[in-house]
Amino acid sequence: MRSLLLGYALALGAAPVSGPVSGQVLEWTLERGVTIGSVDDPVYGLSRVGGVLADAERVFVLQPQDGRVRVFSRSGEFVRDLGRPGAGPGELTRPNRMGWHGSRLWVTEPVSGRLTFFDVATGEAETIRYRANVPGSLHRWMPFAVLANGRFVASPEITGGHGGQATASEFAIIVTEPNGTLRDTLARRSFAGNLGKITAGIADGEIWVISLLPDHDLLSVAPNGSSIVLVKRRGWDGGTIPAEFEVTEIDLHGDTVYRRRIEYEPRRVPSDFFDDDIARSADGPGINNRRAHARALREFYEERRYFPPVTAVSMGGDGTTWVAGVDEDGEREWLVLDGAGSPIGRLRLPTTSYIAHANEAECWVVERDALDIPYVVQYDIVR
Template sequence: MDDPVYGLSAVRDVLTDDDYVYVLLAREGRVRVFTRAGEFVRDLGGRGEGPGELMTPSSMGWHRSRLWVADPTLRRFTLFDVANGEAETIPYNVDAPLADHFLSVVPRAILANGELVGSPTFSAIRGTARGGISRLPQLVSDTTGSLRDTLALLSLGGGPVEIRAGLAPGARMYLAHSLSDDDLITFTPDGSGAVQVKRRSWEGSGSAEVEVARIGVLGDTLFRRRIGYEPRRVPEGFFADEISAILDRPNVVDRAAHARALREFYEQRRYFPPVTTVRVGSDGTTWLAGPDEDGVREWLVLDASGASIGRVRLPTTSRVSAANRTEAWVVERDALDIPYVVRYEIVP
């Protein structure tokens, strides 16, 4: 726990190449570099607002031979030369016309052609007042901030819901469902595009399918697959602890009325979303995690064409961050909630 190098804090992301493992530490604002055998090499960055420093690093990837890190708070990308630690900063100030429920556009990824991808943030109050937010564009711009295109449109379930029942006069609460079935998107480590997952929860009739699409840097669809799955019903009482925690908030004046409103909101979701997480491997594979079941999470692995090539079962405490056909690098937490980066060999 107390080791300044190996005592990891909040691991946001993991990236690998032929020689090294790069661990993004969100709280420390740095990328910690290890050999593939686990020996410490160097740190890249450090918490701060100066050149080469990071405040809220959210994701990373490769642009040619350099490692980029997105920082939403500082609204910029930082590119590191992994050999010597030298850094370059690219400001992110996209000039995009936005609906009034959107607040700003934050950096998400750098594409292989050098263009930047950003995602709008939105106001729950404004969005709810206008009937919810149904689409979230992933915007492509050049390094000067000029808008070029939309890489993808993510379908949302309508955004947060306003709840007033049981609250103090004038008070309101905005809740997003904990079993979200909004579209997912993740960007390829090499900047060659993204994978989008449409994952609407089953409602009790019709086909149970999830749609997976691979998108190129120009927004072109490289493959689109519909994959059937076996729906899993949400057990009775599944949301009890979540509702109980909300009822303890100080602005709740009528617990019974507020509990009824919360149960109505949460229990509208009768089946688990089919996919909870998506990752893209360094070899073009796509990894899709299903819902947790009895302490196990199963990952469906697709090849570069979208065909299924296997399944990997891991404990629910294991989060896949980097992978390919032969190995998976996961973040695991022990009983004391301490994170570890662990490499698993994939054996057919």
């Protein structure tokens, strides 16, 4: 069983601390607690889960398909819904993120460009239509999160290229006032390794290939809007430079809290991993030279000889950061970093599960059963 962590280093020149993981970072275990969800009960059954938050009394489960936030007690009893499907005030259309601004819960709708703030005690809602004012930009900017100071984080809508995919290699993450006035660039997010332009074997034009192993930068926002974490996770190229990924925390003023390089054991991609995708593409419409097209695709994929080291990241409610490694043998290792970016723990979950909300005492995990039905499960952390 591989481990995500071999050592970690300050990003500015310090040597990694090497050695076996077991001697550095304690492996945590999980004790199962409350389970929320049902196969056949419409009150407790869940559709796709877009996010989970928990406070001292309640658990909030975002339901993008249903256009609502479902509220449960911490013991699992249904309390109420916040919002309902629709495009009016207090209604939600394909919401995708939520977090806290003070005592209110915010929910973003990237498609409609709206944010809704809910009073969780009364259910009262305030809906804002958001439009970023970025001079000279050709992008449509979508609301991403609300910071603790009331300003909004926005990211560009990724369009263009073949099949509506982006052809640019880097995008800014910006901060604006609620009225859309630009204040700052909070971070820059790279997509450079995800795309490749293929012209060989195509009757007319070109296509943009999206890698089956996405290695674009990952972004997570603290539930209370106090900071963001950016993970640079380009896969190792097999050279002499150590296999590392980089984690940076940035506060709401744009200042770097920490930057860490974390060394990991690279996992090589099997030689036949891309075969099915290459065969499908070479048999697709518009291909007039199947062999040339397949060869160009294989050259694109051969640059990706190792799996990207990180598959997910989630900021905890207590300043921790939770980083998931590569899927292997039906499991993923999650590495836990403290508020200074130092590894303090690690645990394993099935690849069908992911951590949606966590702190050092507990984590809320989204699990799927054999019928692909989602559940939200609370686990106590045993250290």
